[in-house]
Amino acid sequence: CFNMHLQILWRSTAAAVAARRMRNILGPVLGKGGWTWNTHEVKLLNTSAGGDTVKIGDISYQLKTPRQPELVPINHMLKNLPQTVIQHLRWIMQKDLLGQDIFLIGPPGPLRRSIAMQYLELTKREVEYVALSRDTTETDLKQRREIRSGTAFYIDQCAVRAATEGRILVLEGLEKAERNVLPVLNNLLENREMQLEDGRFLMSYQRYDKLLTEHTKEELDAWKIVRVSEDFRVIALGLPVPRYKGNPLDPPLRSRFQARDVYYLPFKDQLELLYNTGPNVPAERVSQLLSFATTLCSLESSNLGLPDFPVDNLPPAITVLEQFPMVSSQEMVQRLYPYQAMLGKEGRTAVEGVLRRFELQDTRQQPVPSAVLRVAPANTQHPGLTGAQADVTMRIADKDITFQVPAGTRKPRPPNSNPAFISTPSHAQLLAEMMQSHLVRDMCLIGAKGSGKSVVAKEFAQMLGYSMEPMMLYQNGVGRGLGHFRESS
Numbered sequence: 001c002f003n004m005h006l007q008i009l010w011r012s013t014a015a016a017v018a019a020r021r022m023r024n025i026l027g028p029v030l031g032k033g034g035w036t037w038n039t040h041e042v043k044l045l046n047t048s049a050g051g052d053t054v055k056i057g058d059i060s061y062q063l064k065t066p067r068q069p070e071l072v073p074i075n076h077m078l079k080n081l082p083q084t085v086i087q088h089l090r091w092i093m094q095k096d097l098l099g100q101d102i103f104l105i106g107p108p109g110p111l112r113r114s115i116a117m118q119y120l121e122l123t124k125r126e127v128e129y130v131a132l133s134r135d136t137t138e139t140d141l142k143q144r145r146e147i148r149s150g151t152a153f154y155i156d157q158c159a160v161r162a163a164t165e166g167r168i169l170v171l172e173g174l175e176k177a178e179r180n181v182l183p184v185l186n187n188l189l190e191n192r193e194m195q196l197e198d199g200r201f202l203m204s205y206q207r208y209d210k211l212l213t214e215h216t217k218e219e220l221d222a223w224k225i226v227r228v229s230e231d232f233r234v235i236a237l238g239l240p241v242p243r244y245k246g247n248p249l250d251p252p253l254r255s256r257f258q259a260r261d262v263y264y265l266p267f268k269d270q271l272e273l274l275y276n277t278g279p280n281v282p283a284e285r286v287s288q289l290l291s292f293a294t295t296l297c298s299l300e301s302s303n304l305g306l307p308d309f310p311v312d313n314l315p316p317a318i319t320v321l322e323q324f325p326m327v328s329s330q331e332m333v334q335r336l337y338p339y340q341a342m343l344g345k346e347g348r349t350a351v352e353g354v355l356r357r358f359e360l361q362d363t364r365q366q367p368v369p370s371a372v373l374r375v376a377p378a379n380t381q382h383p384g385l386t387g388a389q390a391d392v393t394m395r396i397a398d399k400d401i402t403f404q405v406p407a408g409t410r411k412p413r414p415p416n417s418n419p420a421f422i423s424t425p426s427h428a429q430l431l432a433e434m435m436q437s438h439l440v441r442d443m444c445l446i447g448a449k450g451s452g453k454s455v456v457a458k459e460f461a462q463m464l465g466y467s468m469e470p471m472m473l474y475q476n477g478v479g480r481g482l483g484h485f486r487e488s489s
Helices: 002-009 013-030 083-097 111-123 158-165 182-191 205-212 217-222 267-277 283-296 299-303 311-323 329-336 345-357 425-438 453-463 480-488
Strands: 042-046 052-056 059-062 101-105 127-131 143-148 151-156 168-172 201-203 225-227 233-238 257-261 369-377 389-396 399-406
Touching: 052 083, 059 083, 083 101, 083 111, 083 257, 083 267, 101 111, 111 168, 111 233, 127 158, 151 158, 158 168, 158 182, 158 201, 201 205, 205 217, 205 225, 267 283, 267 311, 283 311, 283 329, 283 345, 311 329, 311 425, 369 425, 389 425, 399 425, 425 453
Parallel strands: 101 233, 101 257, 127 168, 168 233, 201 225
Antiparallel strands: 042 052, 052 059, 143 151, 369 389, 389 399
């Protein structure tokens, strides 16, 4: 049909110009196959020379054996990659082969980081990862001075290690870094050069190899010149500012990257992913939840001041519905998007209108978890879980359901056996819902001051045999305390 219209328009000169314009505009979209999208496939090829090659469509990448395999990401690749993700991976591979640094920009969520890690796992590249914040300093990226046995040493940090060892430097949260921090990377990104505090000088491999033809390796070492590997790349992850809060990038820094918009997966890909996650969940129910989430992530909802719906948390929610089909869809929406607690009257009215539109509001009383009856160490290992596990028995609508959840190293304590915890019906229901959520993901308890959040969290930890480490967070607190807590726990 498209070709027929072109032949008809070709009869006159003006029509010929219009047809040529249509071809130029629609050609990249339609591709050779007419009204179809170009599809690509990820292949791993074994060559006769003994090396492996990864091929995405018409782009090939020769794999290298990593010197430190423990730094290569694992378990990020999916069995069935959506075409949108494959397109992103193909684009990253193109820029990597051209020796260009990459900036993946998109809405909040783990999709950008997941795509970056999938590419690193696919190409067996070692990674240096740093999560940027407003407390990140120049020393966190270049070199940190430490004292050992009374002597001060300079210890290379992520950017220097990645440059000298030929790794991929992943910078997450580019919009959170202070404006005077990231410019220290400008020269490293553009010219692959950097002056270090210990007197060494990082130099691009082209200039270093040219000097090596005129001088010896010993002379260059005496001058403290260090070669930057030709495999060094930077993958930056950030949010679009000003729609989201953060510091806009400096134009000089922004020009160092090749940027790509990584938005949420298309509706079709998301729907297929959710169908595979919960094959026993009714298709209409899955479609309604995804339609609701997509609506709240639209530009119209953003203009109303509504926060984005966490679309990436839909697969865990579908897993809960697979295990507990009696849980209502509105209850799952409340757990993922607690609009009653975080929005005003107008916002709540808007969200409830979307719930009615997609028939997610409960017209009748739905059964809710009433209480946790038993918690005991698991007798058999669940194939989908690793580590210590516990069997949890819960009562929902006069029916006892037993399932397995991750547990701590201590012996689980039976419910209602703590004399210091006075259980109420609301707290018992909350603990039962927390057990359901703990089956798939971490959780956050929100509520007014004095509503018992800490007490319920402690009771939950003791029931599953976890050790609890309280930490008070403040608005002006720094991230180093949390990092120290993570390393020591």
